[in-house]
Amino acid sequence: MEGWEKEDSSAALDTKVKNAAASESGSPRTRERREISLLRNLPDDVLLEIMKNLDYRSLVHCQKTCHQMRMVVAGSVSLQYTIELAACGMLDGPRDSKTLDVTERLRRLRLYDAAWRRLDFTERNFLPHLVGCMALSGPSLVFFRPQKSPSDGAAKTVFQQIPSRLRGVEERHIQLAGGNGPHALDYSQDLNVFLGPPTGLSNGVHQYQLRSLSTGHTHPLSTSSPFAPPAARFLVEIHTDFVLEAVLATLRWEYFVWNWKTGLVETSPAGWPRRVAFQSFHFLDNTHILAFESNSDNQLACLHVFTFRDGESGSDTATSSNVGGERPSYRFLLPDFAHTCRSLLPVIAPRCAHGASDTAYFLSDPDDRLLSITAKGVSTLGSAEGKVSIDIPLSTFLSYITEQPIEHSITVPWKEWGPFGSRVAQTPVGDLLGGATLSGMRSVTVRNRRESDGAVVVTVLDYHPRRVARALTLQRDGHGDSGVTVLRGDELEDICAQSEGLRTTLPCILTEIPLPEEIPNSLAETRSLEVRLYEDGILFLEYGRDSELVRMIRKAWAYSF
Amino acid sequence: MPTIVSVDDSTVPGEGSSRLLLLVSSDNKHIVVEEDIMSRSRFISKQVEGFEATSQRHAILLPFSSFVLNKVIEYCSHYRGYYLLEDDPDAAPPGRSPVREWDQEFLDVDRNMLLRIIKAAHYLEIKSLVGSCARAIADMIRGKTTEEMREILGVENDFTPEEEHSPSSKCTG
Numbered sequence: 027m028e029g030w031e032k033e034d035s036s037a038a039l040d041t042k043v044k045n046a047a048a049s050e051s052g053s054p055r056t057r058e059r060r061e062i063s064l065l066r067n068l069p070d071d072v073l074l075e076i077m078k079n080l081d082y083r084s085l086v087h088c089q090k091t092c093h094q095m096r097m098v099v100a101g102s103v104s105l106q107y108t109i110e111l112a113a114c115g116m117l118d119g120p121r122d123s124k125t126l127d128v129t130e131r132l133r134r135l136r137l138y139d140a141a142w143r144r145l146d147f148t149e150r151n152f153l154p155h156l157v158g159c160m161a162l163s164g165p166s167l168v169f170f171r172p173q174k175s176p177s178d179g180a181a182k183t184v185f186q187q188i189p190s191r192l193r194g195v196e197e198r199h200i201q202l203a204g205g206n207g208p209h210a211l212d213y214s215q216d217l218n219v220f221l222g223p224p225t226g227l228s229n230g231v232h233q234y235q236l237r238s239l240s241t242g243h244t245h246p247l248s249t250s251s252p253f254a255p256p257a258a259r260f261l262v263e264i265h266t267d268f269v270l271e272a273v274l275a276t277l278r279w280e281y282f283v284w285n286w287k288t289g290l291v292e293t294s295p296a297g298w299p300r301r302v303a304f305q306s307f308h309f310l311d312n313t314h315i316l317a318f319e320s321n322s323d324n325q326l327a328c329l330h331v332f333t334f335r336d337g338e339s340g341s342d343t344a345t346s347s348n349v350g351g352e353r354p355s356y357r358f359l360l361p362d363f364a365h366t367c368r369s370l371l372p373v374i375a376p377r378c379a380h381g382a383s384d385t386a387y388f389l390s391d392p393d394d395r396l397l398s399i400t401a402k403g404v405s406t407l408g409s410a411e412g413k414v415s416i417d418i419p420l421s422t423f424l425s426y427i428t429e430q431p432i433e434h435s436i437t438v439p440w441k442e443w444g445p446f447g448s449r450v451a452q453t454p455v456g457d458l459l460g461g462a463t464l465s466g467m468r469s470v471t472v473r474n475r476r477e478s479d480g481a482v483v484v485t486v487l488d489y490h491p492r493r494v495a496r497a498l499t500l501q502r503d504g505h506g507d508s509g510v511t512v513l514r515g516d517e518l519e520d521i522c523a524q525s526e527g528l529r530t531t532l533p534c535i536l537t538e539i540p541l542p543e544e545i546p547n548s549l550a551e552t553r554s555l556e557v558r559l560y561e562d563g564i565l566f567l568e569y570g571r572d573s574e575l576v577r578m579i580r581k582a583w584a585y586s587f
Numbered sequence: 588m589p590t591i592v593s594v595d596d597s598t599v600p601g602e603g604s605s606r607l608l609l610l611v612s613s614d615n616k617h618i619v620v621e622e623d624i625m626s627r628s629r630f631i632s633k634q635v636e637g638f639e640a641t642s643q644r645h646a647i648l649l650p651f652s653s654f655v656l657n658k659v660i661e662y663c664s665h666y667r668g669y670y671l672l673e674d675d676p677d678a679a680p681p682g683r684s685p686v687r688e689w690d691q692e693f694l695d696v697d698r699n700m701l702l703r704i705i706k707a708a709h710y711l712e713i714k715s716l717v718g719s720c721a722r723a724i725a726d727m728i729r730g731k732t733t734e735e736m737r738e739i740l741g742v743e744n745d746f747t748p749e750e751e752h753s754p755s756s757k758c759t760g
Contacts, residue, residue, distance in 0.1 A: 067706070068702070068705070068706060068709075069709060071709070072705055072706070072709050072717060072721070075717055075718060075721035076705075076721040076724045076725050076728075077725070078721070078725075079721055079722050079725030079726075079729075080725050080728070080729060081729065083730070084725075084728060084729045084730060084731070084736075087731065087732055087733045087736055088728065088733075088736055090733040090746075090751070091733055091736050091737050091740065091742050091744070092737070092742045092743065092744060092745050092746070093745050093746065094742075095742075
């Protein structure tokens with residue numbers, strides 16, 4: 027036993043060992059008690075390690091167990107960040123060495139959430155010489171800049187980046203060549219899809235192109251898009267690897283799903299309904315496309331969901347992948363408005379919130395998105411004309427598709443899919459100045475206040491269940507924010523009471539803010555004011571005329587955080 | 588007098604091989620273990636540094652039973668020579684520890700044993716083992732109510748009724 031210190035292994039050691047042993051063994055009763063209090067003897071940093079593995083709900087319960095747990099949470103920024111993220115309905119953004127530490131993320135998250143609960147306008151910024159906003163993704167907008175005079179050069183596309191504390195980006199813009207055609211943006215992938223000029227190959231045939239939002243360079247990985255025939259209308263959308271192109275040509279809609287990385291293209295299915303008037307096309311996820319369909323009498327308006335398979339159908343020629351097995355589709359019927367509304371006017375196309383961009387410090391869950399449909403009509407209950415709006419969480423809607431995979435195309439009546447996961451509300455005519463704009467689980471509309479003054483107000487509806495739950499708690503405890511109302515499912519004013527099968531079960535937070543004084547109500551009524559909801563806040567694009575009769579846009583953030 | 592576990596001459600450290608450590612558990616069991624097995628423990632490493640500074644080696648007393656200590660030695664032997672990121676003080680990533688299949692099986696023990704192991708691992712400063720135990724304990728209490736958590740963890744409710752109903756932390760407000 028060379029090297030052992032002899033002294034310590036003798037009597038002194040023996041005593042020490044005995045003491046140590048005595049503290050561990052003992053009578054069965056003390057042993058039992060010690061077992062019970064074992065956890066309380068666990069040091070704080072061990073408890074912290076345990077709690078780092080817990081989700082929000084368990085953490086909330088955990089910190090209610092005893093003082094020590096509560097103190098551990100209070101002393102840990104990362105646990106508080108986990109709790110705060112969940113309570114705000116957000117997810118943590120990507121982590122890398124360049125981005126913020128947890129303390130700063132938590133601070134910004136609290137400011138961000140507070141800003142949504144106490145909406146306030148920021149100062150205006152001035153963007154010269156721009157016309158309509160054509161697309162928005164993350165903090166990035168694309169505008170068309172027309173040719174002002176022959177010496178001014180060709181028309182341009184302007185990418186405007188709004189400064190964002192959610193991402194740590196500054197204001198910047200770049201001007202690029204490109205026309206007034208359809209655009210799609212994906213800020214998280216730094217991509218812009220746009221319709222190129224007609225190619226020389228044949229009469230007026232177009233092709234889509236991909237370029238970087240930040241530099242304008244053509245994307246190196248991009249394959250070539252399918253040719254788009256000369257058409258009356260184009261729609262384009264980008265979602266992850268897919269670009270959805272829809273064209274209205276010779277009175278008929280066709281769509282293509284183009285995987286811009288592999289070059290695979292899937293076309294609209296063979297049994298594609300010819301006479302149906304489609305009004306919009308959106309990606310729901312990486313397998314489903316939503317199209318809105320309204321036929322001539324508008325009473326059978328429905329949401330059509332098509333599946334696409336990204337070339338899986340076995341075809342080896344890129345342009346004809348629809349020859350494989352049948353791709354099932356769903357027709358989700360809308361409520362029969364005949365009971366409550368007569369002479370329903372064409373339905374405003376459904377809007378579907380985009381998934382959050384993944385470059386923010388914290389972001390909303392991509393599954394927490396809203397689908398909103400607005401229809402106009404004349405109520406049978408009175409002579410008043412009205413608008414009906416239906417808001418549905420997209421996850422509820424998608425659950426009808428993903429939980430019951432089908433072999434063939436089916437039609438789903440409203441009663442089966444709509445009533446319990448949706449909110450149906452009616453507003454008097456003239457009230458709603460334009461359709462809703464959506465982001466995540468929030469929807470924003472501009473409307474005349476119901477009270478006599480008729481002032482234009484901005485109405486934010488937030489359907490996120492956790493935020494609603496917290497707002498209810500705050501209201502119950504008397505800490506509710508002014509201007510905020512929490513609407514329970516059963517308190518909603520709606521048209522549903524009169525119509526069987528129509529119910530409102532979706533609670534939400536309603537916030538109303540008046541327009542800033544310098545924006546006259548008339549602007550909103552003449553549609554010179556465009557409201558866009560995005561992840562950072564609400565964007566007001568005010569179109570005015572300067573002395574050169576070129577339109578300009580001012581913007582203000584609904585809040586600064 | 589404690590009985591010293593006798594060590595065969597052939598395993599006595601020679602040049603180039605690992606030296607031996609004598610660990611004494613609270614139930615007075617003496618366990619001889621190779622030094623480099625236990626090098627995962629920062630506590631033991633610090634002791635060894637102390638031995639080298641004073642060129643005197645002595646037994647290391649540990650405040651937990653041989654049953655727990657053997658379990659920890661089993662863990663350290665399994666990962667002998669492996670580099671585990673969580674144990675590296677310079678590279679330790681924040682947050683959860685990774686799921687290792689062997690650890691899951693190793694920690695498939697009753698809850699009191701698990702609590703003893705995590706305590707021992709914390710005492711010995713073996714971060715990877717603390718992390719794995721923490722994950723296992725978290726799995727036991729995840730999704731449980733406050734009352735069930737108290738039951739599982741053996742915690743007593745030490746809140747006054749007022750405290751219990753006050754907002755549980757400032758961040759929920």
